[in-house]
Amino acid sequence: MAGAAIRLGSIIDNFNFEVLYGPEGYREGEITTEDVNRAGMQLTGFFDYFDEKRIQMIGLVETSYLERLTGEQRRDRFDMLLGYQVPAVILARGLEPFPELLEMARKHGRVVLRTQENTANIMSTLIAYLRMALSPTITRHGVLVEVYGEGVLLMGESGVGKSETAIELVKRGHRLIADDAVEIRRGLNNRLSGTAPELIRHYIELRGIGVVDVRRLFGMSAVKFDCAVDLLINLEVWQDGAVYDRLGADEFFTTLLDVEVPTLTIPVKPGRNLAVIIEVAAMNNRNKKMGHNAALEFANQVDAHIQREAGELGPGPM
Structure with a gap:
């Protein structure tokens, strides 16, 4: 799949995503991997083996966790996540964005999108779409x-x-x-x-x-x-x-x-x-x-027939 890419604008149009924030030229951003990441582990501060090329998904579970943090803690977590060159962050279930998310999106120039679909449905549909588009x-x-x-x-x-x-x-x-x-x-x-x-x-x-x-x-x-x-x-x-x-x-x-x-x-x-x-x-x-x-x-049957015939005839004259 080397070299394959799809414009972020095409994905937004196909899925009718709501754009909560996008820097200038955001529609021209390129998606180069079919994988989509739920950002739960990263929002706790764990970034080992993190692939920043993936679209990041935030659902109800991640939102429930973030609600338990202070505003300063959320700002710090979003600052770390969006400090990577992630192509977009998608909020599922029509969730309201945290002010700290939009603040850090503006700081780092990252795209924030929203969909009314539940997290599992939009992830599976989006992965299938990207797999086809990038194959x-x-x-x-x-x-x-x-x-x-x-x-x-x-x-x-x-x-x-x-x-x-x-x-x-x-x-x-x-x-x-x-x-x-x-x-x-x-x-x-x-x-x-x-x-x-x-x-x-x-x-x-x-x-x-x-x-x-x-x-x-x-x-x-x-x-x-x-x-x-x-x-x-x-x-x-x-x-x-x-x-x-x-x-x-x-x-x-x-x-x-x-x-x-x-x-x-x-x-x-x-x-x-x-x-x-x-x-x-x-x-x-x-x-x-x-x-x-x-x-x-058929070839095996012919070979077997020839061998049987040869056995019945016996060896030829010396």
Whole structure:
């Protein structure tokens, strides 16, 4: 996640935070970590292993503790906390800010925000939002569809039939996630997910027809905001003399964001039903993840048959 950042102003707008204090240019401040810290330990004066890059949260528990302190003690605690370059302090539950908090925020130039949400809810929602916003992202030219629960990324040269295949899959009950440009993110446990840029979401381009709105033509069940990237399929024009995999025992992978994605190459020629082939590829990929590899099972059966035949024939003449 090196280098990833999101503007504080974007977070304020997305969560409708109330700004209690913000120095000049505060909206341009950058958040670079997905973690959010409840400032309870720091308000007692304990700063070992404190990460000042995190947004600081003050809830009912912290407020109850601070109410037991004198004004001078609160001023001292907030002075220590805001002496670090924390990006923002958020008050949950619509709590009233202590005057000492606002005083120290002005002194150190720190942002103080407020939300009506309870502490647990806003923390979990904010962490999920930051995790998505800060996760490593790339954009690839292709089409992403969800087929039998498997996210299938179709790639290949322009005009090879990616969009046409996707629309046929949609007609067969599967879901379109993105056409033409696919934004791919790496999330927890190195799981890849893909979505469409907002501008072209739910649209698909068909040569000879133009741009169509899949959601309006086929209904909400035909589209999805995002899905995992489980399988990459390269579509290429059939080349006479080229060698294509007919057994499937060898596995190939494409590296996206340092994650290896199972990859197939499917040749395209008139008469081949690509939608059905991709359905089978998706089901077979799911089968492999469940521990069943048909190609290896078939190869093992053939080897066993050959060994039995060799045993029955016995050694050949010397």
